[in-house]
Amino acid sequence: MDICTRLGKNVRRLREEKGWSQEDYADRAGIHRTYVSDIERGRRNPTVTVVEKLAVPFDVRPGELLD
Amino acid sequence: MDICTRLGKNVRRLREEKGWSQEDYADRAGIHRTYVSDIERGRRNPTVTVVEKLAVPFDVRPGELLD
DNA sequence: CTGTGACTGAGAGTCCGTC
DNA sequence: TGACGGACTCTCAGTCACA
Numbered sequence: 416m417d418i419c420t421r422l423g424k425n426v427r428r429l430r431e432e433k434g435w436s437q438e439d440y441a442d443r444a445g446i447h448r449t450y451v452s453d454i455e456r457g458r459r460n461p462t463v464t465v466v467e468k469l470a471v472p473f474d475v476r477p478g479e480l481l482d
Numbered sequence: 483m484d485i486c487t488r489l490g491k492n493v494r495r496l497r498e499e500k501g502w503s504q505e506d507y508a509d510r511a512g513i514h515r516t517y518v519s520d521i522e523r524g525r526r527n528p529t530v531t532v533v534e535k536l537a538v539p540f541d542v543r544p545g546e547l548l549d
Numbered sequence: 550c551t552g553t554g555a556c557t558g559a560g561a562g563t564c565c566g567t568c
Numbered sequence: 569t570g571a572c573g574g575a576c577t578c579t580c581a582g583t584c585a586c587a
Contacts, residue, residue, distance in 0.1 A: 418534045418544060436569060447563050452570065460529045462561070462580075463548060467485045477485060478545025481530060503550060514582055519552060527580070529561080 418481060420457035422466070425480045427455045429473045443472035485548060487524035489533070492547045494522040496540045510539035 430440045437455070441448040445468055453459045454469070461469070463477070470477040497507045504522070508515040512535055520526045521536070528536075530544070537544040 418530050422530060438569080448570090449564080449572085450562060452572080453562095456571080459561075460531050462527045462529050463485050463489060463533060464527050465562080466530060466548070476545070476549060478543070478548040481533070481545040481548075482543060505550070514584095515550095516552080516584080517582065523552080525553095529580070532581080 423455045423457040444468045489547050490522045490524040511535050
């Protein structure tokens, strides 16, 4: 499976575990809501700085999002 | 420490452990030599697909390069 | 062998919407 | 709430000559 798809699935899974909407999560991560939507669907190829931002609200290491 | 710097240090450390030159490694990863040079010095902010390419020659999970 | 500045096309990332 | 589109700016991907 493509690494962007894996990233997207991990983000969605963790976000839903927290019970957050995409908008809630986007605000916590400091990222635009439409961008989160694209990422969860594997339609974007984010940079490592974005991966770091994505990891903050979940309190996990950035690398975990790529597993 | 900045995530780009961490990535760069990890790549350089692993590359030197293997005894490869930047050029050897770049060829194995399918990336340009000068681009590897930039990444090792933390001057670039690569996308996750690049991180995936970087991980291949080392036979590690892409996420490990971000630790 | 490696660092660096410069360059171009592609795409990252934001913001406005509608359904 | 989330999918999706359009339009926009700015940075990244990828390469080269040269130090």
